[in-house]
Amino acid sequence: MKISDKVRRISRGITEASVIMATPTNKGILIRLGFPPTLIEEAKETDIIIAVRAQDQDSLNLAIQKANEMLESPEKISSGDEKKSKLTDLDSALNAMPDANLVLISIPGEHVKDISLKLIDRGIHQQIFSDHVSIEDELEIKERAVKNGVLILGPGAGTSIINGKGIGFSNAVKEGPVGIVAAAGTGLQEVITLLDQCGIGVKHGLGVGGSDTKEKIGGLMMLECIKLLEKDPDISVIGIVSKPPSPSIQEKIIKHISQQGKKKYVLAFIGGRQMQDNRTGGRIIQVGSLASAVLAFAKQAGNDQFLKATAKTSVSQEDLMRAMEKEWTKLSDGQKYIRALYTGGTFTYEAQVILSEILPGLIYSNAPILNVKEMASSLTSEANSVVDLGEEEFTQGRAHPMIDPTIRKLRIIEEAKDPEVAVLLMDFVLGYGSHPDPVGAALREIREAKDLAERGGRYLSVISHVCGATGDTQGYESSISKLQSVGAVVLPTNAIAATGAALVALRGKGNIEKIYSQYLTLGGEF
Amino acid sequence: MAEGKKLFNVELKVINVGLDIFYDALQMQNVKAVDINWRPTPKLEKEIEDILDKLL
Known part of the structure; x- marks a missing residue:
């Protein structure tokens, strides 16, 4: 997983890279990802497969060369950055940086409390990304932190x-x-x-x-x-x-x-x-x-x-209706459902708030809020589903979908095969820590999903939102252009995108007056 | 109440324990940082732990 991630990050031209053991499950994933089945099937279970898709021959060659290098010398997995420390414990890190004022912790939750309490006693502030820190541990950490004037950001x-x-x-x-x-x-x-x-x-x-x-x-x-x-x-x-x-x-x-x-x-x-x-x-x-x-x-x-x-982040009700009409008029009669495939937890939450108001009692999710039904299985969508791909069931043993887009890519194709699906709703999160090109990584699948629907005599609407700043290395404007180039609609906020998706699925019939007054504008009293 | 180290309006000095992508992100912003190649401490078998408790 680590080598795959490193190879993917070598060049922007690399759109997919998997360096994995040729187990039946992994071979299945590669075939679902579109790599040639005959070639994949040839690999024995003890083999390692290097599967790379790139936009140009140079990127492809570079990826294969680096993957081979890392496989031959595992220490190179984390090389490429000579400044990187070889420290292995907190005490040596504190000796190396005695004036540290912040520690960023992303280790398994059960180990967090020991490290955190030690740091609190030294007056050092912390950001804890780790999940699965028990509420009792969190309370103990935070109560001691408050007494010591230390800031604890997190857990989670x-x-x-x-x-x-x-x-x-x-x-x-x-x-x-x-x-x-x-x-x-x-x-x-x-x-x-x-x-x-x-x-x-x-x-x-x-x-x-x-x-x-x-x-x-x-x-x-x-x-x-x-x-x-x-x-x-x-x-x-x-x-x-x-x-x-x-x-x-x-x-x-x-x-x-x-x-x-x-x-x-x-x-x-x-x-x-x-x-x-x-x-x-x-x-x-x-x-x-x-x-x-x-x-x-x-x-x-x-x-x-x-x-x-208002000019930059809003879309008037009339303009949104007009833009979505161009989408819903292309749908076939049986297409009625929204399938939201989210990488961001808060985006999943906000979309449920909006969709459950427009379609009360008709929304399912694997992370349901009040008034939303729980999906029977996170792996299979039903009716209108809002899926948080960052939930635990998707991240065990693999990176978060904001870093590794593989799971969502497979899901895009699976949703497109369902003839009752009208619209795919997706977020793309740019910035530090995220995939080097989250949009580019999913373009092929979006194109394929649309083609698949077309071959079945349907039109698949793709409504998206890019969360990013113009300074982000992934390129905010270019991410939007790429999505538009494959026929996806890009809307300026997640809330507008969710509203747009509902309008498409309901052919403009959803009552969105309330959504606009409550969630998409500031009321007249302001 | 005790005072923690100063954090706001001073230079950030960060120790990263865990995911190296976060360390890389700090490097990209020229934030002073050190990275710990953290590994969990191996857990002692309960039986051995009990014997050690008695001995030590």
């Missing part, structure tokens, strides 16, 4: 920005007056990249992990982060981006910022209500989606920024 925090630098999965965004506390990784990425496109910079984006706002943890770190952002003189607008906290925690947070906060606030509780707190003279705006959060940040920054953000 993949994304942060500190002093304008991205930590974990993050994006190359401008630094500016916004500070965000987030309990939603790709949610934070969506907001910071859209703000960047509107010319609004972010200095800090602090991910606290999904469990922080649960009753048991009590929003401990969210409150600590808010206090820190209040103290930073460069921050003028503070945001909270999160799935809805438990009610008592939400009340505690709002009470804290109403009574003790001095700065302007945007509270984005995804799926929550949109409102402005008049008691604080408009200092606090509360919204229910990532898309409306961006408009609210812009509003707090000033009228010019609000107009710019």
Whole structure:
């Protein structure tokens, strides 16, 4: 898996690379990926297969050469970066960098507490990406951290920005007056990249992990982060981006910022209500989606920024209807379902919020929110399915789909074979830590999916959203152009993309007035 | 309350424990970082652990 990943990253021209044992399962995957079955079947179980697809001969040759080199000398797997340390334990790392002020932890959850407590005692802040840290361990870590004045971002925090630098999965965004506390990784990425496109910079984006706002943890770190952002003189607008906290925690947070906060606030509780707190003279705006959060940040920054953000990140109801009409008029009668294949957890969540309002009781997911039915199996979609490919069942023994696109590529083709599917809905997340070209890696499958439908006398609509900043190495504009070149529709936000997908499947009949007022715009009162 | 190390408005100095893609991302941004090639500590068999407990 590691060699495959390294080979894929050697050149942009390499669109697929698998360096794997020729087990029956792996051979099956390669054949499903479109490699020639006769050649694949020739391999014996003790063989290693190097399967590469590239855009040009040079990239192909380079990939095969590097794969062979890494297989011959395993130490080269992590070479190619001479600056890389050979440290093997925390103590030697602390000796090598005695003034370290942050430790980024992404090891199996059961090992996190020991390392974390040791670091807290030395006053070192941490971002913990690891999942499967028990809630009891999280509470112990965070309570001790608060006593020691240490910040714990996570567990389960993949994304942060500190002093304008991205930590974990993050994006190359401008630094500016916004500070965000987030309990939603790709949610934070969506907001910071859209703000960047509107010319609004972010200095800090602090991910606290999904469990922080649960009753048991009590929003401990969210409150600590808010206090820190209040103290930073460069921050003028503070945001909270999160799935809805438990009610008592939400009340505690709002009470804290109403009574003790001095700065302007945007509270984005995804799926929550949109409102402005008049008691604080408009200092606090509360919204229910990532898309409306961006408009609210812009509003707090000033009228010019609000107009710019509206132009940049919104699509009017009429324009969306017209664009989607071009899609639904090509569908055949039996095509009625949406299949959403997501790599981002927060995108999965936001799409469910929107789709379950338009299609109440008709949405299934492997990570269902309230009012959404649980899929019988994550591997097989049913009716309208919103699949989070980053869930545990897909990531055991392989990299997250934001890094390794293989699982989604296979799923694109499988969904296209279902004659009842009208639209595929997908996110593409760019930035640090993500695949070097997530769009390029899926283009062949999108084209194939559309061809497959066409051969069956159907049209398959592909609605997508690219979460990225213009500074990201994967290329934001070029990612959009690539998707458009294979006939995919690209919409500016995930919330608009989900709404668009529903319109296509329902041939424009969905009641989207409420979606627009609640999730895609800022109401007239603002 | 005790004070942790200063984090905001000072240079970031990061130790990465785990996924090397995150270390690579820090390098790309010229953030000072060291990487630990972390491996789990092997667990002692319960029986051996009990004997050691008695001996030590």
